[in-house]
Amino acid sequence: MRLNVKLRDGFLNDTVIATVNGKEVFQKAGVQTDLSLSFADGFEIEVEDPEVELGVAVAGGPRATRKVRLAETPFVEVSKNAGDLEIRASAEEVPMM
Amino acid sequence: MSSADPTAADDRDNLSLEEMDGAMVLADGVGQVPSGDPSQGDEADGAAISLPSLVRPVSGRYRNTTGGLQLELRVDVDRARPMKRVSGDFYFTSGSTTSYFGSFAVNSPSITVTVTDVTIKGLGSFTWAAGAPVVQVTIPRRTIFQPQAPATLRFFQTNGSPGAVYVCTFESIYFRTVRIETDRVSDVSTPILASYNTGSLPSGGSARNLSVVSAYAEAGIQMIPTAGSDVINVGEAGGNSIWSNAELHASMQQHFTLWKDLPQWAVWQLVAQNHEFGSGLYGIMFDQQGKQRQGCAVFHAGIGGTTADKLRLQLYTYVHELGHCFNLLHSWQKSLANPPALNRPAALSWMNYPWYYPFGNSSGNAAAYWASFPFQFDNEEIVHLRHAFYNNIVMGGNNFIVGSALGRDVLADSIRDDSGLTFTISTHQRSFALGEPVVVELALSTYDPRGRRVHKWLHPNCGLVKIVVEKPSGEVVGYEPVIDHLVGENETILYPGEQITDSAYIGFGKEGLTFDQPGNYRLRAVYAALGGSQVLSEMLDLRVRYPVTAAAEELADLFMGDEQGTLLYLLGSDHESLRRGNDAFDLVLDKHGKSDLAQYARLVKGVNAGRAFKTVDRDASAGVTVRPAQPEESASLLSAVASSGVLDRVSNEMVLTQLAAVQSLGGNPEAAATTLGKLSAKKTRGPK
Numbered sequence: 001m002r003l004n005v006k007l008r009d010g011f012l013n014d015t016v017i018a019t020v021n022g023k024e025v026f027q028k029a030g031v032q033t034d035l036s037l038s039f040a041d042g043f044e045i046e047v048e049d050p051e052v053e054l055g056v057a058v059a060g061g062p063r064a065t066r067k068v069r070l071a072e073t074p075f076v077e078v079s080k081n082a083g084d085l086e087i088r089a090s091a092e093e094v095p096m097m
Numbered sequence: 098m099s100s101a102d103p104t105a106a107d108d109r110d111n112l113s114l115e116e117m118d119g120a121m122v123l124a125d126g127v128g129q130v131p132s133g134d135p136s137q138g139d140e141a142d143g144a145a146i147s148l149p150s151l152v153r154p155v156s157g158r159y160r161n162t163t164g165g166l167q168l169e170l171r172v173d174v175d176r177a178r179p180m181k182r183v184s185g186d187f188y189f190t191s192g193s194t195t196s197y198f199g200s201f202a203v204n205s206p207s208i209t210v211t212v213t214d215v216t217i218k219g220l221g222s223f224t225w226a227a228g229a230p231v232v233q234v235t236i237p238r239r240t241i242f243q244p245q246a247p248a249t250l251r252f253f254q255t256n257g258s259p260g261a262v263y264v265c266t267f268e269s270i271y272f273r274t275v276r277i278e279t280d281r282v283s284d285v286s287t288p289i290l291a292s293y294n295t296g297s298l299p300s301g302g303s304a305r306n307l308s309v310v311s312a313y314a315e316a317g318i319q320m321i322p323t324a325g326s327d328v329i330n331v332g333e334a335g336g337n338s339i340w341s342n343a344e345l346h347a348s349m350q351q352h353f354t355l356w357k358d359l360p361q362w363a364v365w366q367l368v369a370q371n372h373e374f375g376s377g378l379y380g381i382m383f384d385q386q387g388k389q390r391q392g393c394a395v396f397h398a399g400i401g402g403t404t405a406d407k408l409r410l411q412l413y414t415y416v417h418e419l420g421h422c423f424n425l426l427h428s429w430q431k432s433l434a435n436p437p438a439l440n441r442p443a444a445l446s447w448m449n450y451p452w453y454y455p456f457g458n459s460s461g462n463a464a465a466y467w468a469s470f471p472f473q474f475d476n477e478e479i480v481h482l483r484h485a486f487y488n489n490i491v492m493g494g495n496n497f498i499v500g501s502a503l504g505r506d507v508l509a510d511s512i513r514d515d516s517g518l519t520f521t522i523s524t525h526q527r528s529f530a531l532g533e534p535v536v537v538e539l540a541l542s543t544y545d546p547r548g549r550r551v552h553k554w555l556h557p558n559c560g561l562v563k564i565v566v567e568k569p570s571g572e573v574v575g576y577e578p579v580i581d582h583l584v585g586e587n588e589t590i591l592y593p594g595e596q597i598t599d600s601a602y603i604g605f606g607k608e609g610l611t612f613d614q615p616g617n618y619r620l621r622a623v624y625a626a627l628g629g630s631q632v633l634s635e636m637l638d639l640r641v642r643y644p645v646t647a648a649a650e651e652l653a654d655l656f657m658g659d660e661q662g663t664l665l666y667l668l669g670s671d672h673e674s675l676r677r678g679n680d681a682f683d684l685v686l687d688k689h690g691k692s693d694l695a696q697y698a699r700l701v702k703g704v705n706a707g708r709a710f711k712t713v714d715r716d717a718s719a720g721v722t723v724r725p726a727q728p729e730e731s732a733s734l735l736s737a738v739a740s741s742g743v744l745d746r747v748s749n750e751m752v753l754t755q756l757a758a759v760q761s762l763g764g765n766p767e768a769a770a771t772t773l774g775k776l777s778a779k780k781t782r783g784p785k
Contacts (some may be wrong), residue, residue, distance in 0.1 A: 038450075096377060
């Protein structure tokens with residue numbers, strides 16, 4: 001099953017680290033939201049478990065975790081809002097424009 | 098008028114008194130229309146000016162060309178969705194070149210309608226320091242059997258003295274005219290959108306056939322398609338037939354027949370099939386390099402088709418991406434504009450995302466959005482489209498997000514605030530000498546008896562508080578700190594009677610000096626609360642005085658430099674790049690040591706002397722040169738500051754804390770204890 005993660009609003013030259021079940025799967029510096037799209041970066045990863053714990057952290061800043069059930073909500077959006085990270089999972093890919 | 102200030106009068110262009118008398122048919126109080134809130138809707142708008150049906154509306158675009166000066170005037174008081182304001186742009190033409198001079202807008206005019214005239218009058222906001230900032234536009238009322246009447250624009254000084262006069266001929270019912278070129282990529286397998294009948298599916302507006310052109314026409318913007326439309330070979334997207342933003346930009350430069358690296362009212366829209374971000378990307382305003390916002394693209398992999406829902410989505414995406422080219426941000430991101438505005442996540446606007454709509458029905462949030470959406474921009478966006486200052490909207494003008502929200506929002510009150518929080522901004526004095534550092538005190542409290550969870554990052558450095566400044570010229574800028582601080586969690590539960598405070602020097606930021614001219618300033622602070630509320634402070638008025646003595650003028654010169662601003666922001670530095678600033682402060686202490694402003698020079702030097710200062714030095718054995726702390730010198734300087742009574746309360750507490758630290762460091766614990774005792778006493782006695 002494929003987990004699709006998009007970093008959306010609020011990132012400002014951040015270093016972002018993401019983990020799946022505690023294992024680092026994404027790290028990138030200079031993550032910055034393009035305000036014309038509300039999109040900063042993203043990644044996809046194949047996972048075997050039907051449910052995983054996704055962790056996302058901004059270096060020196062907020063962090064958040066959320067359990068994701070891949071059969072139901074494989075599309076995940078992460079936004080940084082007022083100093084917090086918000087993780088939203090959905091059944092369908094949230095479009096961008 | 099003068100070329101230095103087009104609002105100023107000169108003999109050549111003044112109308113004679115007889116001419117002015119003839120033009121000024123204005124009965125005081127007759128038909129006076131208060132400048133209402135356009136958000137009240139069409140009924141309120143319709144009631145504002147009830148012209149007889151055979152009388153022509155007066156709104157639209159007017160133009161005056163006198164010699165080398167050209168004025169475009171926009172009058173917006175009737176026709177569809179009137180925003181009750183006027184605005185204009187001045188241009189200079191020399192030979193075959195035309196250059197932009199400046200813009201103005203009157204955001205809250207009084208509107209007077211008599212049997213013979215419509216008169217709009219109010220204090221304007223200008224992009225330059227206008228000598229005659231009061232704007233009056235008078236337009237004779239004409240029947241539909243007569244041609245549209247000209248508009249007479251008069252500028253006045255604030256004391257009522259007349260300034261320049263311009264008689265402007267009617268040009269168009271549209272406020273702006275933009276040429277649009279739409280190209281298609283060869284692999285697009287579904288038709289390019291022609292129009293969508295908004296009655297095909299449930300919606301919040303009247304049923305009508307809308308195209309890109311007519312959608313913008315409803316907003317008062319004329320889109321004229323060019324004849325240059327082209328089919329672009331998909332090979333330009335590379336071997337994979339998938340577009341990157343770089344390929345889109347290169348293609349725009351090659352195929353957009355009107356493309357120039359200049360600000361101009363022209364825009365390119367590409368209809369393509371696939372973008373490298375996948376089919377979830379419906380469209381993009383990709384042009385964010387060089388002169389920005391000249392091009393956008395839409396992708397039919399996600400939106401193509403001929404069913405009603407696909408046609409609706411195409412119309413929405415096409416109009417939305419072009420909105421970004423006009424420098425409009427997403428509805429929920431307006432606070433990220435520069436200067437910031439209020440977020441409007443529930444806006445029923447082309448610039449929202451239906452799937453982000455905060456209210457849902459049984460079919461979901463997007464369905465609820467579509468069922469309510471009237472296929473239009475919201476009022477603030479309409480104001481921007483019709484009245485934004487030229488560089489904030491013209492394609493190729495200011496970069497994306499700069500000046501993107503200069504509508505009614507800026508410095509405007511919240512319509513609703515249920516945050517439970519009160520945020521205040523204040524200064525310890527209302528009048529400052531030119532060059533005097535402006536320090537604001539910020540305070541957060543709550544009136545919710547249950548308490549409110551809040552973050553404690555009040556300093557603008559932390560990015561969770563924005564300060565907006567309206568300068569004497571009318572220019573509105575958002576204060577941007579020199580250094581952005583990355584902050585972590587720092588939350589508490591705030592109860593009534595408690596207060597979180599901080600103070601911030603805002604005299605110098607990324608854009609340089611904030612208070613760089615004498616005159617009246619208006620400030621407002623916005624606290625980004627947990628949960629997304631934007632808590633606005635009350636407006637703070639302060640005045641920067643003209644220097645009236647030679648000493649005051651010299652002090653202003655000595656304080657008004659980027660190096661001095663940086664030193665005040667950093668509270669001192671040894672760095673060589675700031676040497677001229679330190680030299681200026683030395684001169685202040687030498688020549689003007691008894692002045693109030695000298696205390697700020699002592700503050701900077703005293704704080705800096707109290708700390709060891711490390712300089713990276715490749716020649717040094719450790720790679721770093723360390724200048725040790727100089728506690729005695731620091732204590733001497735800070736003692737003088739602390740006893741002067743010049744600084745604001747929070748800054749003075751900081752000085753006492755620093756003073757106690759350097760006294761302790763210098764081996765004088767008794768003095769440190771005495772200083773801390775003063776600090777404690779001040780905290781006990783001081784205002785909350």
